[in-house]
Amino acid sequence: MLDRAPEVAMASVTHSFMKLFRGSSADSDRGVKPAHPGQRLTRRSSGLAELSRALKSEEPLCILDLGYTSAANIRYLTERGHKIYSEDLLEASTDPSLITQDEQGKPILDSRRFLADNLVYQAAHFDIVLCWNLADYLDESLVKPVVGRLWSTIKPGGMLLAFFHTREAGPDAPCYRYHIVNNDMLEMQHIEARRDVRRGPTGALHTAIEKSFRLQRVFNNRHIENLFRDFASIKFFLTRDNIREVLVVR
Amino acid sequence: MDTPKTGEFAHIGKSVVIKGELSGSEDLYVDGTVEGSIELQGNNLVIGPNGHVRANVNAKGVVVQGKLDGNIRASERTELRKTAVAVGEIITQRVAIEDGAYFKGKVDIQKEAAKPNPQPLRSEPKVEAKSAATGAAAATSGTSVSGAGGAGPVTPSPSVIKN
Numbered sequence: 190m191l192d193r194a195p196e197v198a199m200a201s202v203t204h205s206f207m208k209l210f211r212g213s214s215a216d217s218d219r220g221v222k223p224a225h226p227g228q229r230l231t232r233r234s235s236g237l238a239e240l241s242r243a244l245k246s247e248e249p250l251c252i253l254d255l256g257y258t259s260a261a262n263i264r265y266l267t268e269r270g271h272k273i274y275s276e277d278l279l280e281a282s283t284d285p286s287l288i289t290q291d292e293q294g295k296p297i298l299d300s301r302r303f304l305a306d307n308l309v310y311q312a313a314h315f316d317i318v319l320c321w322n323l324a325d326y327l328d329e330s331l332v333k334p335v336v337g338r339l340w341s342t343i344k345p346g347g348m349l350l351a352f353f354h355t356r357e358a359g360p361d362a363p364c365y366r367y368h369i370v371n372n373d374m375l376e377m378q379h380i381e382a383r384r385d386v387r388r389g390p391t392g393a394l395h396t397a398i399e400k401s402f403r404l405q406r407v408f409n410n411r412h413i414e415n416l417f418r419d420f421a422s423i424k425f426f427l428t429r430d431n432i433r434e435v436l437v438v439r
Numbered sequence: 440m441d442t443p444k445t446g447e448f449a450h451i452g453k454s455v456v457i458k459g460e461l462s463g464s465e466d467l468y469v470d471g472t473v474e475g476s477i478e479l480q481g482n483n484l485v486i487g488p489n490g491h492v493r494a495n496v497n498a499k500g501v502v503v504q505g506k507l508d509g510n511i512r513a514s515e516r517t518e519l520r521k522t523a524v525a526v527g528e529i530i531t532q533r534v535a536i537e538d539g540a541y542f543k544g545k546v547d548i549q550k551e552a553a554k555p556n557p558q559p560l561r562s563e564p565k566v567e568a569k570s571a572a573t574g575a576a577a578a579t580s581g582t583s584v585s586g587a588g589g590a591g592p593v594t595p596s597p598s599v600i601k602n
Contacts (some may be wrong), residue, residue, distance in 0.1 A: 203450050205553065220598070258536065258540055258541055258542045260483050260535070260536035260537070260538070260540075261534060263534065264534075267534070267546055267547075267548040272545060272546070272547050273545070273546050274544065274545045274546075275542050275543060275544065275545075276544075277543065277545070413487075
């Protein structure tokens with residue numbers, strides 16, 4: 190019995206930590222439940238609704254979709270006469286050849302190499318960037334460099350739409366891909382990673398649930414403001430499903 | 440455009456490697472490796488599940504089931520099947536992408552037929568048929584491969600298009 194005491198104490202601490210991360214059980218009930226692969230859920234998006242005003246432009250816009258390849262998004266945007274670029278950065282970040290070590294010998298991803306192979310566009314090229322939930326699931330070492338590169342590829346006045354989980358979403362919040370349904374409606378589909386990322390490229394840093402990606406961190410409002418500090422403006426949209434939608438303007 | 444039956448398409452088998460300019464006036468199924476450019480104006484190209492194409496492609500319709508690293512210019516339709524891994528630019532009238540396909544690049548839908556303008560990725564045309572043991576016919580009637588000696592593209596003889 191005594192031998193098991195430290196185990197029990199550790200379990201209790203872990204449970205408390207997870208409870209803190211998840212919030213109360215009542216809050217959890219309101220959150221998005223983990224979905225089965227292939228299952229699709231719909232949600233209203235105020236950020237997309239705001240963005241849709243720009244999508245009505247007669248002028249063809251250059252739009253970058255950074256999520257998992259979505260035929261629905263390509264169809265929706267090209268039907269409106271826009272040019273769409275698709276690049277799945279989360280998938281690209283699982284390339285094992287990106288793994289390197291920092292000064293302390295800790296495994297990190299080589300952001301220079303990552304940016305040499307990805308997000309290679311001329312400056313001020315895009316009118317709109319659909320970032321979706323990328324920052325929440327991307328490896329820590331890539332988040333700031335990627336946002337910096339995005340800033341330079343977006344035209345002045347161009348917009349970026351990003352989603353961030355709130356603390357109540359919990360560490361096992363499923364990683365979704367987003368399909369545009371109409372002006373303000375999105376369809377969410379659980380992502381299955383193409384590569385085996387159960388341990389992730391940097392081991393513990395990028396563990397995944399089953400075959401999908403794991404939430405890496407939770408940004409609070411101040412973190413988000415700091416992340417986009419070089420942009421001209423930032424607008425938050427609160428939702429009921431433990432997601433904060435953020436629309437930033439360069 | 441479904442996966443072609445034998446005889447409907449000129450067929451490049453999975454053990455065949457072609458480097459250079461590939462042109463023709465019949466439908467083509469590539470299950471091997473092609474590097475350079477593929478010019479099939481008015482005809483269809485299918486890249487099979489084992490196909491690995493590093494080339495700019497100009498065709499009427501393009502179906503990708505394997506890997507494509509290059510630009511597609513399709514006058515009618517482009518399809519990326521669920522096993523497709525495509526990197527490059529797609530200029531076409533209609534595009535269909537199956538769930539599970541990977542695409543990195545740009546999609547530009549053009550109402551009018553996309554004009555042909557293929558640029559070879561490599562300037563070292565040569566034909567390298569490693570093996571024809573799998574029944575691969577790298578250059579059947581109506582499909583030609585230019586290379587070896589820099590002879591330039593060979594104008595293909597017209598052939599019956601069975602599609």
